[in-house]
Amino acid sequence: MTDSTDPTHTTDPTDSSAVVEISKVSKVFGGEKKGGGVEALREIDLTVGRGEFVSLIGPSGCGKSTLLRLIGDLTNPTSGSVTVNGKTAHRARLDRDYGIVFQSPVLFDWRTVEKNVQLPLEVSGVPSAERTTRAREMLDLVELGSFAQNRPWQLSGGMQQRVAIARALALKPQILLMDEPFGALDEMTRERMNLELLRVWQATGTTIVFVTHSIPEAVFLSTRVVVMSARPGRITNIIDIDLPRDRNVDTRELERYFELVTQVRESLRHGEAASGGAVHGSVEADALRVRAEGLG
Amino acid sequence: MARGRSRQIRRALGLIVIVGALLVIWEVAKFIGGDPWRLHGNVLGVQIDFFHNPPFRWRIVTDQSLPHVWNVIHTMTVPVQVNRPILASLLFDNMLFTMRGAATGFALGSAFGLMLGIVLANVRLLERALVPYVVISQTIPIIAVAPVIVIGLRAGTFSVALVAAYLTFFPVTIAALRGLRAADPRAIELMRSLAAGRWEVLRKVRLPAAAPYLFTAFKISATASVVGAIVGELPAGLREGLGGALLNFNQYYTIAPERLWAALLFAAAAGIVAFLLVVAAERFALRGYRPSEEPA
């Protein structure tokens, strides 16, 4: 189990501390009831450096979304600690240090695209004129500037997700948490969105923690891939992705790319096999799926 | 299952607590602002003589407007006229009479509404012709027509059922239309592939799909039928029902306000019983359906 901190993209040279530190974190759901609850995460140790793009990948129910929510202080660890930007996760949330993007865009139907992006700015009390400028700026960043006055339902799924990304970046946070944001999109749109996201990442220098089901996506986007085992979720492996910085369509054809994809795949299978203990129905189905993917 | 049961028990308890709280507020209000009262008597060999003179006088809380809870209960145990049954028994008969009318009307209205719904669902032209009227009729106080129907038809008890039927059939028609349409198109395609006829598709696919919608409408109609039955009795001067009782005791309000409240209690009971009967029928008819939100 390797654990390397490799900040390849430092925007603030004076500060090379880890942005996210997860230390011996476990999460049990419903543990108060007798007979035990569901052990979602067990003894997770993970460090994310500034400017990194870290993917969390694993079978369904392995706790990767839970881990993301722990970073975002949207749920509490049963044991262990989560430090974000040198503060507690709770403090970091109150200071609005991160933006989050979910699998569904969660845009408000009753607001225009522009007003949707302004939501975090409103909540943190940014004055009106500045809100407008900033929202425009973010929409331009995701190349949706001309759709500012449209309503969410007038946009395609991919476009809605771009608005969600623009909203998550509205306060220019240091961290972006993304929970399978492209999972509901078709393959081609997904690949386009991957390129979009990389462009935005390089333009802003944000640290990104990205949850995904897709091995190719994880390898294509990340600087490091964290492979997790089935429930109870543990870290099976952390793989450095040493693909060149400027990734594009051709990157997917590199031999090194396929090697890394295979490496991730095998780590997943290994994590499945090594996961002794309780095997739940859904985990078995996911194991079958992971194996099939490995063969396909 | 057990969780559902305890939830039901909690709800029932919550209801009892609220009703109890209301009664307490009732009496507390009288304690503070009602008429002076005295409790005088012999309970289990103990002499009681209790006199209370409230500090304030509020018009709404006098014995005239808001009789003591125990007086209302007491009046139900006493006959209204000499050598006649006690009030509670009288009111119970009234309640049965009204509920018979309501039930007849409910049955008629539901049957008609369902048939109309089936016809409209199948004949597009008729649907376009008639649905606007069905919708408009929901905005009209149909109950304004009740006196004319009841007096004009001079059919006595049957006209009460007619008013109840009229109030029932609109919600049922709309629900039938929506429900029959809500059937899964793929299930219908399956039936077609098995060369099933229109009637079979209706029986096996559309009606079961419509059932949840229908029961939602039945719950509304149950109450509406009771209301229709009571209102129908008024202009016809039908003294055997709850409407008659309300009218009757309204006349004697200055002398014996408790009786009107007692009648009200039975009217409330009639509505609740009707509602519960439909809920019970729903539990039975929809057993085995996937539990879901109300298809409002």
Place this chain on the structure above:
Amino acid sequence: MAVATSTTSTRFRRGSHGIARRVRDWTPAIAVAVGFILLWQGAVQLLDIQRFVLPAPFAIGQSFVEYFPEIWAAASYTAYEAVGGLVIGVTAGLLVGLITGRWVGLRESLLPFAIAVNSVPIIAFAPIMNNWFGLANPLSKMMIAALLVFFPVMINTVRGLISVDPSALELMRSTAATDFAVLTKLRIPTALPFIFTSLKIAATLATIGAIVGEYFGAPRASLGQYIVQHAAYFDFERSWAAIILAAAIGISLYVAVLIAERLVMPWHSSVRGVE
């Protein structure tokens, strides 16, 4: 990365194509209305049906014109009661709904209670309201209307407030929004469609409350009393004329709610015109 999808508004279909289609859609309904009236008139004349329940439509029209001043006066009085009751009931329903939606404990007990009370024939309270506030006082009928209106509005407000998408709640949490911000920016806009549904029901209920309340006793110059009195004297044409105005009050209130809905919620799918 221009993705050319639904950038144009899918809202209203303008142009001659749209109008022709609308006419085609409505023709059957209009045909039914016209046909029905003619049939009715014809049946009464040809079959010489006694003018009991269904007098000839033209006779009703005549009555309407002839007695217009008194019917209009009665209608105004009743409309005043209906509107007053609607305002009181909706305000109370919204307030209590907001408070109930806020606290889970309150919600668990109050909501089932409200649903139970809704199944009670609230109209039975009419005699008591008359006694409390006075037969001749429009407030007595307003209170009945308000009572009828209160429960659906409250129930729907609560339902709307708690039907919020859990992901949206997480989103608000991620931006460290205050509870008040969550209420105003998320819960209330989510609840609006539910509230307007209940307002449409409320419009009808308020009218019903006013009229039926009048059946139990009211000044002569009120629609409820007018209908009952003239029915009792077998003067059915005048009763029906009054009923038409009663229907008009119900429809007007309903349309008022529709207009309000379009103003407050221009984004909602039921208003968007997208099928």
